[in-house]
Amino acid sequence: MQIDLLQTELDKIIETSNNNITITDQDGIILRSNPNHWSIYGIEPDQYIGKSVYQLQEEGILSPSIHAMVLESKKPVQILQKTNTGRTVMATGFPLFSNSGEIIRAISYSQDQTEIFNLQEQYKDLEKKLVSYQNEVEELRGKESDYHGILYRSSSIEQIVRTIYRVSKTDASVLLLGPSGVGKSTFARMLHAQSSRKNEPFIEVDCSTIPETLFESEMFGYESGSFTGASKQGKQGLIEQAEQGTLFLDEIGELPLAMQAKLLRVLQEKKVMRIGGKKERQVDFRLITATNKNIEEMVEKEAFRLDLFYRINIIPLQIPPLKERREDIPILVQHYVQTINEKYSMSKKLHAVTYDILTQYNWPGNVRELENVIERVILTADEETIHPEHLPINFKNISLPVEAHATPEIEHGVFDDADWKTAIEKTEKSLLLRALERCKTTYEMADFLSLSQPSVVRKLKQYSIVRKR
Template sequence: MDNITLEMELQKIIETSNNNITITDEKGIILRSHPDHWSIYGMKPDQYIGKSVYQLEEEGLLSPSINAIVLKEKKPSRIMQHTKTGRVVMSTGYPVFNEEGSLVRVISYSQDQTEIWKLQEQYKQLERKVKGYQTEVEELRGKEFVQHSILVRSAVMQQILKTVHGVAKTDANILLLGPSGVGKSTVARSIHKKSNREKEPFIEVNCSTIPESLFESEIFGYEHGAFTGAAKNGKQGLIEQADGGTLFLDEVGELPMAMQAKLLKVIQEKKIMRIGGKKEQHIDFRLITATNQNLDKMVEQGTFRLDLYYRLHVIPIQIPALSERKEDIPILIQHYVQHTNDKYQMEKTFHPSTYDILVHYEWPGNIRELENLVERLILTTEETTIYPKHLPSSIRGMDNGENQERWSIEQEAEGKQDLKKTLEEVEKRLIEKAYQQCKTTYEMADYLGISQPSVIYKLKKYKDHFGDTKTNPC
């Protein structure tokens, strides 16, 4: 085979190689190279042949030159280069020795690794974000343990927690106010956990669930033989059980008037006497009460004692409805989704559109309603992702039109593999909405952010869907 043929073969190998090949002599002069290779260094194809890699290093085009490194070290080497054009290049060089052992050529291979490098950087950033999220979750879990599942993001609830933290170490009576289901019981438990009584009993009494005929015996207890059917050894009352700890009277507005007077005496004297008993007992307890009723109005109506009201109303804490602190809704949903999944060993998730609807929902039942809904959806939805279509109609009906439109479009696209048809359907919906809300094609153009001729074209495109198109009044 003659030299011309060898020359042609070598040149064709260099030009068609997937790797950018560059060959230099023993002085670093470029003899051959892939013609497209130097564009990543900002050079034109006719600028590199005959150039010295040392000169290119000085000019900052090669940082550094792999061929120069191999010429110096006389062994295979690999480096990462950062070019003036912002590219990242991996270069590998190999020395070529003649029969006498002298280095006569260096062959290097270069690959543009910019996209891979960017992906690696993005992955590293993602890892850092994930670690940050994990840290945030761990901190949240730690706070959840301390605050007994009080998950907050809203400023109003953060201020309430500051108040709770400030009064927890005292023995002052606390009255928790707010609608049903806002978490008054949880706040009461949090106060107990932060208090000096945290290792002592926390006794919760729902005043609305105990029949009036049994109320006194349940609250104060009774001695043996106090009444027909009394237990043989008597019974310890709920106040007595709270000795040393915290007594939490929920729905205190439901207390019968007769019991209000007796409770007032207990609060003042910290003494109780069981039914049928002859000796008072000193009881040391911290009192927290809660109600969803307007005690001021009840006092005016004569259904709640004013003197008891003043005793309970030492430190009032008003807990707002969930609709007044929507910032808390997403983290509450996340919490109950995770809690329910763990409880039933499931892996259900909520679609972002579902979150949007739930955030805008008014939640008349507050946190209790949210918790129950999340559990019901996870248990009754067969799909792993819970979409707006799975929500009760009463909740979907209260959503605003924007969210309704967004998730209906997502439902339309769900399961379809034809991108063109899906995009056309979305476009048709948006054109239809603009058609209904605007009077002219110019208004439609402004509404959609496109040109007026484009509006006319699209109306004609979907004329079977809309019927007669609107005309320009101008």
């Protein structure tokens, strides 16, 4: 009687599961399975119970068979299957051993992932169609664009801005990749601001700062009295707070595996249950994630779930570091000098050589480091003009080309206080010195400066500049 009850319970669990649960013996013969899910393989229940998974694999119904792989390797396996009905299935299989260590069963869980892959295909189709809408895209092409707080001149950032503009009209999940400090949260906010959800909440969560013991209560919330120290009124979780809006999970690579599984369930079922709750709540939000880690490498090392990776990686965007888009540095330097001056009611200026050093530096901390350095020197420099000696010690060894030292201060809009006549004289002298370094004769200097040769000779004499022999 007890055995019959257990059999009935097992059959009901398999039948009502959201996953397709299949159990085979050590020879690959199917013993039990969920009949409601086999339609994705194009066969009826009476066509697989009692059959060998090896036979179904040869017939192309299971391509490949997760059970065959588990029985062969005697280890857990996770794969993507392609069915003859055109579906894509995520399958995970586990071996079951006897007390003597012999494999006696293989159990698999599979779920239709076709919707996710269709979204990826729809995105590719959308990209092709939008190529023709050049007039709309041209609005984003400004060489010194300030677009939702994103300043750029580089073609790489321009391409990312274009892509964000396109995908913002959909609800596809976006994964922002790149080293720390490149501004991934700024791009996430831009994506939200461009979307149809722009008037709804934007909830940003730094996964690296929430302790694992508190993560579930923070993300899912809790009902009143669900644990010691809980608020009497209960608490709405961060996922619920993003209702109708955008949930941005920064540093998702830091998410513990246990939490990855729970997040995956929310993404699949669009439901969340508070700690201590008895009723699931429907949720609707757009998901954006970001990380500075190599997620694909983490998947290979089993530090990140493959099925969650497929959920968040529909639209991946790689944000390059500043050293790979050096043309963005000058506009960022000028922007932060102006912004920080306004913030503290100051009027500090950069000396030309200081400016050149900042634009030549590699900025390993990217935009965040650049902003911090400029704020530091503006606040700590005693003089109105910030000279190279005001910069942190790691900037002392930046070597500049000769022409950089000769670059007129007025060229950068940070020229020291001077009248018009003095400014022009300094500019002319600086240009002559630069030409003198590059050219061998006054005729070459004339070509370089787009002047006549007699004018070059006259100006060299005017400024007492003598060529060294």
